[in-house]
Amino acid sequence: MMKKRFVPIAVLSAAALALTGCTGGGGGDAAEDSDKVYNLKLASYQPPGAAEAVATGKWAEQVEEATDGRVKIEFFFQEGLLPGAETLQGVGDGRADLGYIADAYYPNELPLTNIAGLPFATSSPEAQGHAFKDLYAENEAFKQEWENQGVHVLIWAPVPPNAVALKDPAENLDDLDGRKIRAIGFSAEAFQEAGMTPVAISQSEVYESLQRGVIDGTSGGSFDILTDRDYQEVAPHFMDLRSGNYALTMNVINKRLWDELPADLQGAITEVSDGYLDTYLETLYEHEDAACDKLLDAGGTITILDEAEADDWADRTKDQVKESWMQAVNSSGAGVDAESFYEDYMSALETHEADASYEPALQRCAVR
Structure with missing residues (x-):
């Protein structure tokens, strides 16, 4: 049997063929910013058919609609722009505007986030996603861990069980x-x-x-x-x-670019991002049902x-x-009480698992 090979693919979100404007933020007065179009590149190691990739594609379409076409996102799947292990750094230094990353690639850079990989903590992607969203909003040390890498987290995209x-x-x-x-x-x-x-x-x-x-x-x-x-x-x-x-994935944007975006675009993107988890879970169930069909059809x-x-x-x-x-x-020098952060994480999981329905x-x- 031949080895399966994936070929890098670049896919444009809806209406992203318009090449007006430029990538990245900038100065200028309010009138100029209101007309500016941001053509952004998103790097992902995933194939375009993966549940996260499909859900993120829907998110990008919603972002374009919510911003009246002023933010357009071009996807580079299967490491077509950056290797998976370099995407965090690549977004931070501007080689890509946005990136889909997994925390497991970055144990040294993201020691707090790597708590997501502790086995036996939860089997609910929805509870985990909401827990990390809470921590990012409420725990300054956790948010600083990401800002130290030069990125802002837009979406928490938790993965299902191992x-x-x-x-x-x-x-x-x-x-x-x-x-x-x-x-x-x-x-x-x-x-x-x-x-x-x-x-x-x-x-x-x-x-x-x-x-x-x-x-x-x-x-x-x-x-x-x-x-x-x-x-x-x-x-x-x-x-x-x-x-x-076993891990956590997320979509991040270059922090400098994010800070330079007009406030109305930041607000629109944030509002769309807040609804991502529901879109992802709906997409995930469809993909998991298809996965079951594939396995059973193969005699698995x-x-x-x-x-x-x-x-x-x-x-x-x-x-x-x-x-x-x-x-x-402790060895990372983050200056964080690890036990306290662990308790905050487990408490957030417990809170959101009460309302979670994922099987x-x-x-x-x-x-x-």
């Missing part, structure tokens, strides 16, 4: 003992504690590594992401380990780890990975 795709089936953690599993962030530490051998490779290397037997399985992706990349062709046995969300299987076994694993692991995160925060996709698919 999914595992395996070449050979497994029923429990004992079956996974010794298997080489691609893993990222703090999930890798939890996987190692459970007896797996975590392997650090990029998402672009996973398909061929599974195909050639370099790894026995992969994680660090939600159900829809794994099927978007056709991993069911080479690893058709999917598993929900009940470890919860789904295993949900026994809840009692998952709870025991969490009890053995949570304090260990929390301590690793706290050490990273993990693999669990929905398993009963079809």
